[in-house]
Amino acid sequence: MRITLWIVTFLLLFTLTVAPGPTMAAKDDHFEALKRFSQVLDMVESYYVKPVTRKELINNSIKGMIEQLDPHSTYLTPEDYKEMQVDTAGKFSGIGIEISMEQGRLTCVTPIEDTPAYKAGMLAGDLILEINGESTQEMTLEDAVKRIRGKKGTTVKLLILHKAASKPVEIAIVRGTIPIISAKSQSLEDGYLYLRLTRFNESTTKNMREKIVDYQKTHTLKGVVLDLRNNPGGLLGQAVSVADTFIDEGTIVYIQGKDKNNRKDFFAAKNSNEISVPLVVLINAGSASASEIVAGALQDHKRALIIGERSFGKGSVQTIIPMADGSGIKLTTALYYTPNGRSIQAKGIEPDIRVPFVAPPNDEDKTMRDRFTVREKDLSRHLENGNKSKKGTDKDAEKAKDRLERDNQLRMALELVKSLPKLKDIR
Template sequence: MRIALWFVTFFLLFTLTVSPGPTMAAKTDHFEALKRFSQVLDMVESYYVKPVTRKELIDNSIKGMIEQLDPHSTYLMPEDYKEMQEDTSGKFSGIGIEISMDQGRLTCVSPIEDTPADKAGMLPGDLILEINGESTQDMTLMDAVKRIRGKKGTTVNLLILHKESNKPEEVAIVRGTIPIVSVKTQSLEDGYLYLRLTKFHESTTKNMREKIAEYQKSHTLKGVVLDLRNNPGGLLGQAVSVSDTFIDNGIIVYIQGKDKANRKDFFAAKNSNEVKVPLVVLINAGSASASEIVAGALQDHKRALIVGERSFGKGSVQTIVPMADGSAIKLTTALYYTPNGRSIQAKGIEPDLKIPFVAPPKDEEKAMRERFTLREKDLSRHLENGDKSKKDKDLDAEKAKERLERDNQLRMALELVKSLPKLKQIK
């Protein structure tokens, strides 16, 4: 009975906080529902074939209630909440994959770049059918996360089905500590910077601005290719500040919940780090959440040309509510909208220029070509170039060339960012 009273107290406090006072009929319905819950709780506790504690029943009841709402709302046990906090700080143990529930199927949103999952060949849209031989059919999202994560050096076996395949394949992935380097750069050509964001962590904007400033010390910045492909998102505040780096004023994104009066707008502000050069943004089906906020804001402000494939479409806002026992509730409370009022949810961001990714030749074909390509540097006892700075530049240029050769979307993005000033003059 004490549990039932606790639920009554919680429910009344919650109702008074978030909604107008209920009518007497509504109050009666609430009490009837709580009475029914208490009866079921007592019945299971008394007659279920195996011993089960009241705490387990309550935890599972809350878990079931929250997780039936949508794929992103969930009940976080204390250890789950702690892991989630470690994740957003930029370091955790596992295989480096963002997963979601799509129509009851465990789906890979995106493998995080340079992690065990990425190196094992996992792709956005992969269905995870089994984890260590156990079917994921009736598994909750948090249960799946628990089973996939584990101590560094241990192995998790996944049965996956690629999007374009008819036959599942088993992949053994060795877990590791995943330090997320969320910002990577490469000079594509003199003055044209490739800027890759792998996720939106606490220091992403700071690191990104530092990388841009560092590049500008040795180059006159002429254009930026911002790569958000396979970026599963992260912190809202970082999405806003990344966008603010390229937008000088106006709305970046707004969120709208059940109550239309509680709309919250996020604005750009003039800052000394603002980048005004031509900008092309790359997105694909693995670009989700915070990535879509950035792409949508830049597109609506006509600040960038969006190139690639339609994004994932995760446009809902989750609020974390910590509980007294160390657990937390992750609850969907609002939807994201672009500056022009477009909802991202289940629609994603459509690129201005649709260019499907074409996979490069297989590694063995490339290796065969390189095997029969002879250069001075390949000759035994060849003379070294004494100019270290030149060697560094040559190495950087070689890396850029290789990156462009294997990425048709990036090649197009570079040509477009170089052409944008001329296209604006035509207009």
């Protein structure tokens, strides 16, 4: 193997010597880097205290190279690559959190609603200090994902530090199959529809539009509150189509990589089912990626009023590149920009009106877990349990009132969406 390597080296040196050109220095640098890598590979394989195969060394080298670039680029083993493909299909196994590596610390971007992590009390911004007793300090993002995931019914123990806490707590979470119900709805008042998007997966736009159509069968739609709080994002195409539901024309988002001439724009298409009623969008620190694309597009088009708190600030685009052996590379290849050319990366979307969440007195912990939850009983025209009340309409109104009482940001959103037609006349 080494003899072959030095033969190749000699041939390369000979070629470079007899055929100089404008890229000679670049080729020399490239060759020297490969030569140095080969030497290190040989030394580790020969002298490292424990047995290690060349395949392991090369895989670890690739992994280290990719993961040093940024928190979102990573090397995917064949198993990781298969799991990644499952994640966007609508359900997967785990505890139900979106995590990221922020300044070397493993951070919960947001727990996904109605999942084991959400029910256990995990919150956006939680630091994960240990996984099953093992420190996450030197752990890569992919290693953390592997340790947190596992078979349904098994338990994972996490040592977490809540954002405002001074002492970490350990929580035990039983893993499960995570079904993603990405679009939920509720009537806040007659004609005013609450739409909650929990994630952008393959069926998000379809489900959202179905809920709008269903609502319009029994109500005259006067306004929409679109809730993107704690939505970690998902598929770019779904973000574009969700925004397109409310925008009639123009750019929704564009992405641009290293080559400034290689820009790709995504435009709104004229649809017969566009929603033109007043719109208010709710965001917070857990609103990331695709959520920020939607909020940014609606804000730049002056199509919606954005309220709440500054969003997470993930404005990079990852491309999945499959490899011949079944593995893959998730590589950051571009940044995305709002229609007005704003990069959201590390900045986030600033709301038009900043409204911090204020928990009701003596109910903070419960509210932080429950304030975004829409369950089956909360949905319009849900199936009753056999003891159907004659006052179903009154019950729906009571549920909406209860939700509004617990959520000051939602109360503000409703008042603003009702006022938007009047504010537009003033302008």
